[in-house]
Amino acid sequence: MDLQVALFSLIPIILVCILFFKSKHKNLPPGPHAWPLIGSLPVLFTNTEVPLHITLTNMAHTHGPMMILWLGTQPTLVASTAEAAMEILKTKDRVCSGRHIRMSFRLKHHIKYSLVWSDCTDYWKLLRKIARTEIFSPKMLQAQSHVREQKVGELVEYLRSKEGQVVKLTQFVFGTLLNILGNVVFSRDVFVYSDDDGNKDGIQNLIREMLMIGAEPNIAEFYPILEELDLQGLKRKCDERFLRVMKLWKGTVNERKEKRNEETKDMLDVLLANDFNDAQINALFLETFGPGSETSSATIEWVMSELIKNPKEMAKVRKELDEVVGTSTVKESHLPQLPYLQACIKETMRLHPAAPFLLPRRAIEACELMGYTIPKDCQILVNAYAIGRDPHSWTDPLTFRPERFFESDVDYHGGHYQFIPFGSGRRTCVGMPLATRTIPLIVGSLVHTYDWGLPDGKRPEELELKEMLSLSLAIDPSLCVVPKMRV
Numbered sequence: 001m002d003l004q005v006a007l008f009s010l011i012p013i014i015l016v017c018i019l020f021f022k023s024k025h026k027n028l029p030p031g032p033h034a035w036p037l038i039g040s041l042p043v044l045f046t047n048t049e050v051p052l053h054i055t056l057t058n059m060a061h062t063h064g065p066m067m068i069l070w071l072g073t074q075p076t077l078v079a080s081t082a083e084a085a086m087e088i089l090k091t092k093d094r095v096c097s098g099r100h101i102r103m104s105f106r107l108k109h110h111i112k113y114s115l116v117w118s119d120c121t122d123y124w125k126l127l128r129k130i131a132r133t134e135i136f137s138p139k140m141l142q143a144q145s146h147v148r149e150q151k152v153g154e155l156v157e158y159l160r161s162k163e164g165q166v167v168k169l170t171q172f173v174f175g176t177l178l179n180i181l182g183n184v185v186f187s188r189d190v191f192v193y194s195d196d197d198g199n200k201d202g203i204q205n206l207i208r209e210m211l212m213i214g215a216e217p218n219i220a221e222f223y224p225i226l227e228e229l230d231l232q233g234l235k236r237k238c239d240e241r242f243l244r245v246m247k248l249w250k251g252t253v254n255e256r257k258e259k260r261n262e263e264t265k266d267m268l269d270v271l272l273a274n275d276f277n278d279a280q281i282n283a284l285f286l287e288t289f290g291p292g293s294e295t296s297s298a299t300i301e302w303v304m305s306e307l308i309k310n311p312k313e314m315a316k317v318r319k320e321l322d323e324v325v326g327t328s329t330v331k332e333s334h335l336p337q338l339p340y341l342q343a344c345i346k347e348t349m350r351l352h353p354a355a356p357f358l359l360p361r362r363a364i365e366a367c368e369l370m371g372y373t374i375p376k377d378c379q380i381l382v383n384a385y386a387i388g389r390d391p392h393s394w395t396d397p398l399t400f401r402p403e404r405f406f407e408s409d410v411d412y413h414g415g416h417y418q419f420i421p422f423g424s425g426r427r428t429c430v431g432m433p434l435a436t437r438t439i440p441l442i443v444g445s446l447v448h449t450y451d452w453g454l455p456d457g458k459r460p461e462e463l464e465l466k467e468m469l470s471l472s473l474a475i476d477p478s479l480c481v482v483p484k485m486r487v
C-alpha cells in the first residue's frame with residue numbers, strides 16, 4: 001500500500017517535469033518519441049544487429065534532414081542531407097564549432113591542451129596554424145616524402161614473406177601508418193613487423209586499446225551526472241594507457257631537448273621551437289597517432305575490399321599503374337598522374353566514410369538551424385554516411401562507380417557538402433594533406449605489387465562488405481587476403 005501511495009505521488013512530479021521540458025525546448029526538430037529519463041534510447045538500441053549509422057540513416061527517412069534524439073537526458077541533433085550539413089558546417093559554422101567530448105577521453109593530462117576536443121580558443125587557433133603552416137605544410141610533407149615511400153616499401157617487402165598465406169591486411173597497414181606517423185612526429189619507427197608479440201607493449205597496441213575503450217558505449221554519455229563515478233572504469237582504463245604511452249616516447253623527447261636538430265625535421269622540432277611544454281607535446285603526439293592511424297587504416301581496408309570485390313575496377317587501377325609506374329615502385333610524385341586510383345579512393349570514402357558522423361560537434365550557444373531552435377550544448381552529428389548515399393545528391397548511390405568523379409568536380413576538400421569525409425569549415429581535418437598522400441601511396445603499392453586472392457578459394461563476388469561502427473567505420477570481419485607477387 002505504501003508503495004502504491006509513493007508511486008501515485010510521483011505522477012505530479014513527472015507531469016511537472018514533462019511540462020517544464022516542453023516549455024524549455026520549443027521548436028525542436030522532429031524526432032522519435034522521447035521517454036522521460038531514457039529519451040530515445042529504446043528506439044536506437046532495440047535491434048543491436050543494426051549498426052547505429054544505419055539506424056540513424058533509416059530514421060532520417062521518417063523524421064527528415066534534421067532530427068533530434070534524446071540520448072538519456074542529452075539532446076543530439078543529426079543532420080542527414082547536404083543542405084543540412086552546409087547549414088551546420090558553413091552558414092552556422094561558428095556557433096556549431098564546439099566539440100562534444102567523449103566521456104572516456106576527458107583525461108586530465110590531455111584535455112587542456114587538446115586540438116581535437118578544445119573549443120575554438122586562441123590556443124586551438126595557434127595549434128591549427130602550426131599544423132597548417134609547419135607540421136603539414138607542403139614543404140614539410142615534401143621533405144618527408146622519401147620516408148613515407150621507404151615505410152611503404154617495408155610493408156611491401158614484409159608481405160613478400162607472406163606470399164600464399166592468409167594475412168589480416170589491416171594489422172600490417174595499421175603498423176605501417178604508425179611508422180609513417182612516428183616519423184612525422186619524432187623521426188622514429190614505433191612498429192616492428194613480426195608474427196609474435198613483438199608489439200605487445202608498444203605504441204600500436206596502446207593506441208588501439210585506447211581507441212577501442214573510447215568506442216565502448218559509456219553510460220555517462222547519457223547521464224553526465226555519473227561522469228565522476230566512471231562506473232565502467234573506461235576513463236580510468238584510457239588514462240592508464242595514456243600514462244604508459246607517454247612513457248614510451250619520453251626518452252626521445254628528453255634526448256631531443258638536450259640535443260636539438262639543426263634544421264626543423266619533424267613535429268617535435270616544431271613544438272620545441274615554439275616552446276611547448278611536456279604536457280602540450282604529449283597531447284599533440286597522442287592526437288596525431290590516434291585520429292591519424294585508425295581513419296587512414298580503415299579507409300585503406302575499405303578501398304582494398306571494394307577493389308577485390310570489383311575486379312573490373314581493380315584491372316583499371318592496375319593498367320593505370322602499369323602505364324605510369326611501369327616496373328618501378330610507386331612514388332608520391334606519381335600520384336597526380338593516377339586519377340583512376342584517386343577516383344577509387346574517393347568512391348570508397350563516399351560509400352564508407354571512416355568517420356560516418358565526422359567528429360561530434362557541439363552548439364556553443366542556443367541557435368537557429370533550418371528554422372528549428374537548437375539548445376546550447378546540444379551534440380551535433382553530421383551523418384556523412386547518409387549524405388554520401390543520398391539519392392538526391394548521387395545517381396545510383398549504392399553502386400561502386402569511381403567514374404562518377406570524372407563526371408563532376410566534386411572533391412573532398414570541404415566545399416561540396418554532398419561529400420565530406422574530412423568534414424568542412426573551421427574544424428575540418430588538419431591531417432587531410434598527409435592522409436591524401438599516404439592512402440593512395442599504400443593502396444597503389446599494394447595493387448601494383450601483388451595479386452590479391454581470398455582465403456579458401458572464395459570468389460570476389462562472395463566477399464561480404466559488412467559494416468561495423470566502432471570508433472571508425474570498420475569491416476566486420478576484417479579483410480583477410482592472400483598476396484601473390486605479380487609477374
Ligand code: HEM
Nearest residue numbers: 116291292295296355358359422423424427428429431435
Ligand atoms: C582517411 C583519413 C582521415 C579521415 C577520414 C579524417 C576525418 C576527419 C574528420 C571527419 C574530422 C572532423 C572534421 C569536422 O569536424 O568538420 C577530422 C578532424 C581531425 N583530424 Fe582527421 N581524418 C583523417 C586523417 C587524419 C590524419 C592523418 C590526421 C593527423 C595526422 C588527422 C588529424 C585530425 C585532427 C587533429 C582533427 C581535429 C581538428 C579540429 O578539431 O580542429 N586526421 N578528421
